[in-house]
Amino acid sequence: MIDPTDPGFWPGLFQVLLVGTGETLYMVGVALLLTVLIGLPLGIVLVGTERGGLFEAPFGSIWFGHIVNRVLEFIVNLGRSVPFIILMVALIPFTRLVVGTFIGSTAAIVPLTIVAIPFFARMVEIAIKEVDAGLIEAAESLGATRWQIVAKVLVPESLSTLILGLSTTVTSIINFSAMVGTVAGGGLGSVAVLYGYQRYSTIHMVAVIILIFVIVMILQGLATGLARRFSHRGRPAGTRASVPTAI
């Protein structure tokens, strides 16, 4: 039992929250970076290898494109359907192989990234599919290569939707990072479990909730602002719906 009247309580709480927040931001930040690096190309390939897509026939083979599409679909569906708590435990041998241990914030990055990649890849898929096929046609008529179409049309034109998808992804990484805390992953999740749950400190619990809420709100606000900045759809007069706010 922790005693809030103890003179060491508040400095201790501050210290614990500071470390926890730092660990959370570290886990989430690195996981997010890896997620974008892997999930963005994955999402693009996922859309592209569909029938009639940009990469329908990689290396001139429709058959190969179809196989790639099926395999990626399967992996993404698998990653999306396994509950995180199970995935996290099931990944322990893999995490140990990659990081050398399965305890601590660095180790937690592995399951966080692996759960977030399929999630973000779906977001990318949705965003890319929203791009008007006419724009791809226009770029093709100008003699663009497939990669030019990706870099100059697909990604820039879906940027605001991608940013909102990223903000949804980061929110769920934060969510999962707290779950990692329950199995010695560190971060604010650990603080909530070790102090709030196991030692009955309501103050710790409330502080963690407020901190996570603030982090999510800041990221959300940032994403919405950026999305608006990159959307030039002409809000009042445009016939297209304004950018939807991700939750």
Added chain:
Amino acid sequence: MISVKHVSKTFGSGASATTALHDVSLEVARGEIFGVIGQSGAGKSTLIRAINLLERPSAGTVTVDGDELTQLSPDRLRLARRKIGMVFQHFNLLAGRTAQGNVELGLEIIGVGGADRRRRSLEILDLVGLADKAGAYPAELSGGQKQRVGIARALAGNPKILLSDEATSALDPETTRSILDLVKTINVQLGLTVLLITHEMDVVKRVCDSAAMLENGRILEQGSIVSLISTPGSRLAHELFPLGAVPPHAGNTVIEITFSGGSADRPVIAQLARNYGLDVSILGAAVETIGGKQAGRTRLELPGSPVANAAPINDLRGQGLLVEIVGAAAQVEEARA
């Protein structure tokens, strides 16, 4: 400049297959504006997409400026496409780029670097009359302005051919005229060959040197407007100069005279009345300026049967006019001939 030979296009396979183009052949001469007119669903879009192989024909060949596109490797085809600019009905501009940015896209793709790219894009925007809108995003532009950006983008890489896919169909009549005038201007100034598709006869009237009529994936007729006008029974000529339904004319003869070039200036009807003492009634007339020349069709009613009017009709024909006898009476004409 553009030669389409025996092109067919079938979508899907088996029982669900639909054929959009049946053995289509077209010849577009260098420097002309060629219009393909047809109803929606006639296969116009498929046809124009087959020219730059956005839609690969199921059969037949497409040759543009000496390159047989249907034979080229994907890399060579990309290079060939740079000679063919294309504008679209819905503009297809990148929403995230300014007018200038959209024009620069075409230059980026062909690898034109920094300063050159900016200079060239501004030059082209100036040509299409949008120099002052270089920094505007598409959402801030009107339809006509967007299409000007689309044209500028298509022109940036100095193409030899411009394909126009219903470029004016989403625009109001006044804007349509200004865009068509712009197309005509660049056709003349840059010597660009233009192939446009449209469902509006006005577009053909206003800018086209030649035209083809597409129906159910088949070309019904094609040729220069002047030659089409003087072709008896030409559907295109009839639609260029619509005279409406033929009224009942029992006992009398209804003829349609097509004028083109110099014959339009002569007082044909007055001469007819004077020389033959006929009470000529004018049932309808349509006159247009096509390619800078007067052309038109007049529907006249002459008293008496076609046989009785053989002399005046032959006289008109002798003057080089295209005279068609309308309705049931035409059979009499044929029997006589």
